[in-house]
Amino acid sequence: MKKKVADYVIDHLAEDGIKEVFVVYGAANGHLIDAFTRNDKTRYIAVMHEQAGGFAAEGYAKVSGKYGVSIATSGPGGMNFVTPIGNCFYDSVPCVFITGQIKTQYMRPDESIRQIGFQETDIVSIVEPITKYAKLVENPEDIKYELEKAIHIATTGRPGPVLIDLPIDVAKIEVEVDSLRSYNKEINQPVFNIDKINFQIDKFIEDLKSSERPCLMIGAGVGLADANEDFMQLARELQIPCFPTWNALDIVCSDFEYYGGRIGTYGGAGRNFGIQNSDLILAIGSRISGRITGGEPGTFAREAKKYMVDIDKANLVKKWQQLPFDECIHSDAKLFIKLLRERLAYCNNSTAGSYLPDFSKWMTKVKDWKEKYDPVTEDMFEEGDSVHPYAFARILSEEMKSNDVLVGDCGGNIVVLNHAFKTKTGQRYYTNNGNSPMGFSFAGAMGGVFAASEDQNVVCVIGDGGFNMNIQELQTLLNYNIKLKTVILNNHIYGITKAFQEVNFEGRSEACGPKGYAPPNFIAIADAYGVPTMTITGEDTYEQVRDKIRQFLEFDGPMVCDVNCHEYHTYEPKIVGWSTPVEDMYPYLPREEFYENMIVEPLPISEDPPMPSIFNIGESME
DSSP, rough: OOHHHHHHHHHHHHHHTEEEEEEOOOOOGHHHHHHHHGGOEEEEOOOSHHHHHHHHHHHHHHHHHSOOOEEEEETHHHHHHHHHHHHHHHHTTEEEEEEOOOOOGGSSSSSSSSSSSSSSHHHHHGGGGOOEEEEEOGGHHHHHHHHHHHHHHHHHSOEEEEEEEHHHHHHTTTEGGGOOOOOOOTTTTOOOOOHHHHHHHHHHHHHTTSSSSSSEEEEEHHHHHTOOHHHHHHHHHHOOOOOOOOTTTTTOTTTTTTTTOOOOOOOOOOTTTTHEEEEEHEESSOOOHHHHOOOOHHHHHHHHSEEEEEOOOGGGGGGSSSOOOOOOEEOOHHHHHHHHHHHHHHHHHHHHSSOOOOOHHHHHHHHHHHHHTTTTGGGGGGGOOOOOHHHHHHHHHHSSTTTOOEEEEEEEEEEEEEOOOOOOOTEEEEESSSSTTTTTTHHHHHHHHHSTTTOOEEEEEEHHHHHHHGGGGHHHHHHHTTOOEEEEEOOSSSSHHHHHHHHTTOOOSSSSSSSSSOOOOOOOOHHHHHOOOEEOTTTTOOHHHHHHHHHHHSSSOOOEEEEEEOOOOOOOOOOSSTTSTTOBBBBOOOOOHHHHHHHHHHOOOOOOSSSOSSSHHHHOOO
């Protein structure tokens, strides 16, 4: 059976269960787009901008559990993929990016020649550092091999993005499908040493038996390995506090019985006291970045023995770890948890009664910290000239259903959500944390809508600055009746950078508002597109805010809600110095209260306000 190369590509994606592919049309990808007319198992979604298409593919992958796909044309089309490819690389998201390329006869024969063909760009060389695999396919007979290879690499091991660059003359050639060579999927399969993993598990169990304050730290790798349920079963067996990284807030949810609070340089519920006082940490599926440890990694959980489980061997090389771990275990999360639970069950059956200590007092202590140090306080619900974003986010979390999807953006608004939004078991909550571009959540949530079920609300929360970045996708909502609910936390400034400038530049606020930046009237713009709108202002009581949120969530169709948080840019609690231990957060606790919370030997703490004259929020966000 003969097929055009372009038809083979689209048919292959359809057979893999990819229902939607996000595209922007161009001559160089014309044969690929035309191929959708001959396949009824998949369809294209024509977005307004290639960056938005890439973000949408990322959102599709995060909600569906499959890989996402986006197609662009040559030259500037492909270059607009760079940011979403970076997103997927740093957040380990499996996505296949396909670019059209000019005819092979017009491609430059040597790197010394800058360009021959119109819109000719060596996109493969541009994206190689931020892809797991990137390939220009010049031989039509290689299409099956290269497509299978790219998809396999994207979806195995530590997932990530791949790119296939397909010249227009290659795309239209007919090939004999049955004679195409296949890729050997046994290549590039991760190999784990089960005996070594079990040996390290036995060491962990011995440490657990002598521990008084153990905990689990859970990262996105648990979700990527489809091990959420496995993790929860493990936690219930160990009965110890569990702390999610920002990429795992929908894995260790706020209503989970062993949830211990949120951690990091913008520490949420618990202000990091739980993890900082631990004496044994098992970290699964997290690379333990500086946004978790702060700028002095040696002060992080400083009396704890630390075990790290990761699928990426590079993350386990101690000389490259910002925080060297005592035991580094090479395994995917699902396999490791399975082996650990099997060993725990064996030990339990081999001894009289439970062989583990009773950690209930420690769990109670951590829960007390979590409740006592909730970043959302009663005074945030007092009426004023504008809406307090923390109060809004808390009400939103109370009103969203347990199977809904929340998508956050970057900067100040993601800090607000991670401080104030309480996740429910069954919800999905994602953003892009590794690359963290403004404008991700609006387009990323569009992709999530296509992967979600009919009874799931998908809610995008974004700042005014971020919404400007992909505002053109309002038209895509209309074109495809995408029932996305979009909240703009509109503080009329770049909040996180304004806070940075106030501390580091003697109060000079340049190019982040009001000077140099002012958002447009989003309601007028949405009205011009024809998208229904809602406003929430300081004139609304918080009961009225709750009623409006309910109306917003119940609306049958896309809607944009503009929430007036005028010039709010106070994101607390947070560390205020890159050399500050992460339990010492601003606003500072009274010294006596601080010491009462420290079971381990406390380090010298920062002085009470006024705050240090210089600190680098920018670094603390890394």
